[in-house]
Amino acid sequence: MPVSAPKGLQERLDPYLAIIGPMVMILMILAFMGVAEPARYFRLSNLNIILLEAALYMPLAMAMTFVITQRGIDLSIGSVAALTGIIMAFAIKEFGFPAWIAVLLGIAIGGIFGLINGLVITKFRVPDLIGTLAMDLVYRGFALVLAKGLVLARFPDLITDIGRGRLPGFLPIPVIIGILAFLIGAFILRRSWFGRYSIAIGSNPEAAEMTGIAVDRYKVYAYVLMGAMAGLAGVMLTGKLNAIQATSAPYFNLHVIAAVVVGGTSLFGGRAYMLGSFAGVLLLSMMINALVTLRIEFFWQSVASGVVIILSVAFYTWLQKKDRDGAKGLLNAFTTPDNIKLMKLGGVLAAGTVVLLVIGSLFSTGSVPSG
Amino acid sequence: MPAATPIISMRGISKRFGGVTALQEVDLDVCPGEVLAIVGDNGAGKSTLIKILTGVYQPTEGAIEMDGQALSMNSHSEAIELGIDAVYQTLALADHLDPAANMFLGSELTKSFLGFRYLDNGRMRVEAERVLLERLGVRLRSMDVPTESLSGGQRQAVAIARAVYHSDLRVLVMDEPTAALGPQETARTLKLIEVLREEGLAIVLISHSLDDVFAISDRIQVMRRGRRVDVVHTRQTSRQEVLGLIVGAAEAA
Amino acid sequence: MKMMSAKSLGSAGVLLAASALIAGSVAAQDLPLKSLPGDDQRDHWLPEQVNVSGKLEALQAATGKEAVKFTGSLEKPVQIALIYPSADVSDFWARNYLALTKRLEQLGIKYETTEFASRQIEHELQSTYATQVEQDADLYDYVIFGPSELATQADNIEKLAGNEDFVTYVWAFHTPLKHFKKQPAAWFDFSSAYGAQVICSYMLERLGKDVTYAMNRGIPGVTDNQRSGDFKDCVAEKGNWNVVYEHYGEYRREGGFDGTNLILQAYSEATVIHNANTAMAMGSVEAQVAAGKHKEVFSTGWGGTGLELDAIRRGELDATPMRMGDDVGAATAEAIKADLEGRSEELPLVFLGRITVAHDQLSNEEIDNLEKEAFRFSGVGALKR
The missing domain is CATH 3.40.50.2300 (Response regulator)
Known part of the structure; x- marks a missing residue:
């Protein structure tokens, strides 16, 4: 049955889907900053800051792309990074290990923590969300047990080089590490059994099982990779600040997951975009940098991150919809019975709120200082 | 008519799950170059029977012979090694992978560089295209899109191609291959089955659609309540008769 | 304070202590002014060993007294960047800010501020802020840095302190780290x-x-x-x-x-x-x-913040070590004035605000007076910005 239909929108977009979303938003930021604050935003030193900020998340986002592609999630990476950083720091400071051994040790121990996560999920059958959330508490707890309130600071040059060094006339070392991680990740995704099976497992777990793929084993591999990269991030973080403590890296999980999802990798599995994750990491970093450059109040960073995540996920969902509605469809959508009911609910809530506001202001006794 | 010697003979197969008897002393014969249809109501034991044939289940009692040799299979992969494979109703495809990746899923082609082995996507693509065209006469809309964007019939072709790629495939079990397809796609899939029959494969087809069964099969095995009710030659019977056998209105002649 | 680096710094500390005997003005390499027992156990200097005697008291006095107007003239407002973890519940940072700015107004110094806020736990973000402010050195005359954690931000403090385009003040710490090649111009804090x-x-x-x-x-x-x-x-x-x-x-x-x-x-x-x-x-x-x-x-x-004193008045809280909260911000304003007038040599390296205990056995009037003194700029009662 030789059929050669003209290429559809989906097919033409698909290879580029990954970067369309973040690219559009990156372009929007660039355009806006080009008008608002070009001199300060577009200079080499600021590009350096953006890349340095993003670099820390690159290895993490690479590994998280595999985890999420398999329909998994890992909520323990911040704690793993803090704990491995602390272990590495102790190895250097307390036990006098050579720095390069301590670095490799950090990555290896991160891998072991990932292995534990993977076993908890595949052997004990604890759902990944709960399993890694619980392990997050465990790792964070151990970090606190080990380091208490200690700040471990001032490390050999190798560590600070990894965290913030720079090849003369070229990119910062952490950025090179990050980009290298993505290149390797892209190769693994496309050219290794692990990459292939990660997509298959996320796409159709039963089919993968039926085809004879050792689903659980490849899931464990993904968590081991994730853990090792979290270990690497711990090393990079320690080097970046030249200090590590138990409470470090508090918001790693959500930041990395957001970057991966913004990059087009689907939380429902099977859809992996390494390039998209890279763009996602850059986007978040550029956005926060732009907000700071514009001197916008801190709390807006949180608002902006949330909006960006929602927009991009909604955008991908729209792109992947098989039959897209036109403008007429949009109008029609407002008139389906379900949506009318939802609009009524919204109306009732809004009206109720307004009533409460009115009553509140009628009975108002003026402002009362809190406390 | 196909060669008279069956490639597979199942004799006196029974299967009990706890206290429930799913199959009771069922026989099955299928010859090379033949399409054997298995029909019956839900719960008649069709699925259990083919799962035993493909090594997924092991029979409680009974024997399976292949070319006159006794077989014992402990897993589906052993069945595949012996040349028995299946294409399931719920296609075992990873929808986000491209057709070639799906076709080679679990048995990827590789190349190596400095002793480091990695997937040879180019060769898999070429091979997949070749198998689809040469064995099934199918040219996909595109080899580079995720499988999910293909039509139902083309997806079916990918699933079948995966089974027939093993050059030693001799018995192919197809579980409701047309259930989710439109009329055109159904016709194309039946054509695929014909192609495979011409190549000398023994095909066991499970279907609810008597249209398909009468269009393609050589013999029809009717199951009811875990028993084989009868086997009839498709050309020598009628829908009426087969329907009667399925619901139990008519007993074997 | 415990830091792992203390051990490795011990020997350096002794060397520095020896060279301190010939110290003149307070440059980092001249610290400490005097050595104290236990120096090799610490990675930082204590206030009393880095302040030339009399300077702290002089600044405290200036901070506590009526404002004496700035004598010079400014072409444009002084640009102040504030990097501090003010996104947490405590009103500590907001009060410092108010004390700083109100005292600047009293002193007749025109100013503009840019705030870089974060949560106490977000060391990373603060590090990014510090880098960005340093990059924008041309924009700022003074950078006030309230580190999320001293050792974690140590390199950033040193980096800011090393920039000649602005003057760096550290808030909320009073422990100049021994290893700094260049100390910030001053540290303003209450000593916990x-x-x-x-x-x-x-x-x-x-x-x-x-x-x-x-x-x-x-x-x-x-x-x-x-x-x-x-x-x-x-x-x-x-x-x-x-x-x-x-x-x-x-x-x-x-x-x-x-x-x-x-x-x-x-x-x-x-x-x-x-x-x-x-x-x-x-x-x-x-x-x-x-x-x-x-x-x-x-x-x-x-801390003796407004909320705590209210709780003491209600009989719910019983005692609190009460900072004369506005001292830090006001002293920073005084330091800026001194710096603008070319008198930065007169400043102590470490400024400490006053602390006294407020408790439930004080009369309401006594508490009120303490409170008025403590919050003379940022205002008594719950904070309004």
């Missing part, structure tokens, strides 16, 4: 260690020896080690007090609430609850009131 001694002495005098107590500590770190750890050591050593439980409430109101509930429920023998900051003290008081135990339990806060 001093506060711990003050509240410890008061508690021993008020409650005597052998008291069983519990603590709501903050986030493990230097600050908590001083506020809670030093207090714990002090009451154990001088009064044989026994701590039965240490809850880490992360400086959050809910943390203090939860910790206190646990203490009331499981350690009813504890008659005193020590809280390491205002937010936890408020949470603690709320839990005590909810359980009807606020009369039985003697609870302390930290």
